[in-house]
Amino acid sequence: MRQKRIILKRGKEESLLRFHPWIFSGAIDSIQGEPDEGDLVDVYTSAGDWIAAGHIQIGSIAVRVLTFDRIPVDGEFWKQRLGTAFAVRRALGLVDRKDHNIYRLVHGEGDNLPGLVIDIYGRTAVMQAHSVGMHVDRYAVAEALTGIMGDRISGIYYKSETTLPFKADIERTNGYIKGGPSDDTPLEYGLRMPVDWISGQKTGLFIDQRENRALLERFSEGRSVLNMFCYTGGFSLAALRGGAVLVHSVDSSARAVELTVNGVRDNFPDDTRHSAFARDAFRFLDEMEPRYDLIVLDPPAFAKHKDALKHALIGYRRLNQKAFEKILPGGILFTFSCSQVVTKEQFRMAVFTAAAAAGRNVRILYQLHQPADHPVNIFHPEGEYLKGLVLAVD
Ligand code: SAH
Numbered sequence: 545m546r547q548k549r550i551i552l553k554r555g556k557e558e559s560l561l562r563f564h565p566w567i568f569s570g571a572i573d574s575i576q577g578e579p580d581e582g583d584l585v586d587v588y589t590s591a592g593d594w595i596a597a598g599h600i601q602i603g604s605i606a607v608r609v610l611t612f613d614r615i616p617v618d619g620e621f622w623k624q625r626l627g628t629a630f631a632v633r634r635a636l637g638l639v640d641r642k643d644h645n646i647y648r649l650v651h652g653e654g655d656n657l658p659g660l661v662i663d664i665y666g667r668t669a670v671m672q673a674h675s676v677g678m679h680v681d682r683y684a685v686a687e688a689l690t691g692i693m694g695d696r697i698s699g700i701y702y703k704s705e706t707t708l709p710f711k712a713d714i715e716r717t718n719g720y721i722k723g724g725p726s727d728d729t730p731l732e733y734g735l736r737m738p739v740d741w742i743s744g745q746k747t748g749l750f751i752d753q754r755e756n757r758a759l760l761e762r763f764s765e766g767r768s769v770l771n772m773f774c775y776t777g778g779f780s781l782a783a784l785r786g787g788a789v790l791v792h793s794v795d796s797s798a799r800a801v802e803l804t805v806n807g808v809r810d811n812f813p814d815d816t817r818h819s820a821f822a823r824d825a826f827r828f829l830d831e832m833e834p835r836y837d838l839i840v841l842d843p844p845a846f847a848k849h850k851d852a853l854k855h856a857l858i859g860y861r862r863l864n865q866k867a868f869e870k871i872l873p874g875g876i877l878f879t880f881s882c883s884q885v886v887t888k889e890q891f892r893m894a895v896f897t898a899a900a901a902a903g904r905n906v907r908i909l910y911q912l913h914q915p916a917d918h919p920v921n922i923f924h925p926e927g928e929y930l931k932g933l934v935l936a937v938d
Pocket of ligand 1: 777824843844
């Protein structure tokens, strides 16, 4: 088998026995065979037993485990993993629909493929490597992907310029590694979504809010909606289709506002209910009249690392307090956090504190999370990142 080896310190195999897919650098006793960053390595316990194989990388997470079974990591391996991921999306009813063609096919550790994200937008797959190993293996993955998806996809766009560790000694490029642009329209439950995978954030759309947008649609009839941090305006489209009387979308990025306006025009031509503003959220909330009875707060991750946790919680409290102070009586607030380091209890506490400070009576109607095509590996609870609350504000 492979010659490149990691030997763990005594006792450090414990988390691997529970199938946790990360090996931290502090757990390693020695490295043999001079692996390059991104290489596949075999992992041995201090007693000399083979325990796992995975991609090695410089950094605090030193190995991302691909397999706990002693099998080759080859074309067949990628096909098997992608096939399993595809079967789940099919079981979820997300595949081969006329009115819907956007879903996450691979969600990293959640699909036992640490470091890899693949999103499907109609006939285009957008592939993102978050580890050097997945970058090194990108062509093998793309080939397996073609095998699994067949003629469902005609192009694979590789987008890892911003997701790979900046220290890694590799060439960073974005571009099609198979086929080219397709002229079909990405659809989310019948809505035409403005997706720009070439220059947009993430792979072009926050697919993870799909089910929450669908839920918002059901609350929208007759309401005045503020969609704060709108990005490409998905919640605004849902609110418009749900019968909102007015929808205002706000994002600090002018490009995001432009995408939102285009999306609204594309789905609801000549509709005068919508306006969009390129403004800072905090200032907008401070300066606005209390005129909304449905507000969405979906900010970017306030904490990207544990060190930023305290500030992030203060940020969530301040933001939510401003919304509680202005939302009309009988209003509904959809509020989210996508910071992985913020637990749902911490987020709920920040929102609770905000409601108390604003002196509003608040009831929790729904507790929201990431959708099923962003699965959480039960052995990797860190994979749970999106949390949200739907609140009735008296
Ligand atoms: N709700 C969106 C996703 C939001 S992503 C959806 O369903 O697709 C977070 C957005 O917040 C980004 O578009 C970013 O440009 C915007 N943003 C970041 N800081 C901001 C600020 N201070 N004020 C307003 N928008 C901000």
